[in-house]
Amino acid sequence: MSLEHFTGDFPIVVEGLKTAFGDHVIHEGLDLSVRRGEILGVVGGSGTGKSVLMRAIIGLQPAADGRIEVLGEEIAGDHADDDIDIRARWGVLFQGGALFSTLTVAENIEVPLKEFYPEISPTLRREIARYKVMLSGLPDDAADKYPSELSGGMKKRAGLARALAMDPELLFLDEPTAGLDPIGAAAFDQLTRELQDTLGHTVFLITHDLDTLHEICDRVAVIADKRVIAVGTIPELLALDHPWIQQYFNGPRGRAAQDAQARVRAGTKAMDKPGGRGA
Secondary structure (H helix, E strand, C coil), X not given: CCHHHHCCCCCEEEEEEEEEECCEEEEEEEEEEECCCCEEEEEECCCCCHHHHHHHHCCCCCCCEEEEEECCEEEECCCCCCCCCCHHHEEEECCCCXXXXXXXXXXXXXXXXXXXXXXXXXXXXXXXXXXXXXXXXXXXHHHHCCHHHCCHHXXXXXXHHHHCCCCCCEEEEECCCCCCCHHHHHHHHHHHHHHHHHHCCEEEEECCCHHHHHXXXXXXXXXXXXXXXXXXXXXXXXXXXXXXXXXXXXXXXXXXXXXXXXXXXXXXXXXXXXXCCCC
């Protein structure tokens, strides 16, 4: 893989990645390129290391081998530089939100602002925090609430607001709809797509939610056998004969998600016809 591939249209490039916990190898020879401006869904069975891959990309999980470059900077590899800090250019929503329980939502959002821009006045930080609250779809009064006072869906949105604090180029979302009811999950999916359309960031999205994959992901990366075995659109993946892919996307839940999307597309076409409700 040439150095040119690590820049430009591929803000995240992973080559030959190996991760391990002691003698237990999670990834071996994993390659992945994420296109600028896409929402990439990442799927795989339990224990395949989806979250470990994300943590390796953002520098929280050391790589045993291989190289990772993010936004032109080497995170792992022979030339990785511990002094390079590009964390201000990405935002992360961890599973469950990972909010600081003793801080209000606004104070949680202010944490990265204080770390990377300590010169910003408290008044401006507060204004930025309230704007991010609004951007995440939370009511204004949520800014002064503590995580214990929020519902599960509101905690997810508060975590997203904190991830957006620095106006990131990259957004990492780890199981953002896990634990949400179908209505809440669909609303979060819609918010994710709207934010990506408006702000233009690249989204690395780990999920088990087939509706999310069909609804908002431009491509899907499948992790199995300790590596990424395929990357493509869902129709492209369905054309492959790997047993896990077929079981996942053509199982009962996969077929239900496909049927739901077909109904949505049919309804959209009907609305667009002359005389339709959308006319």
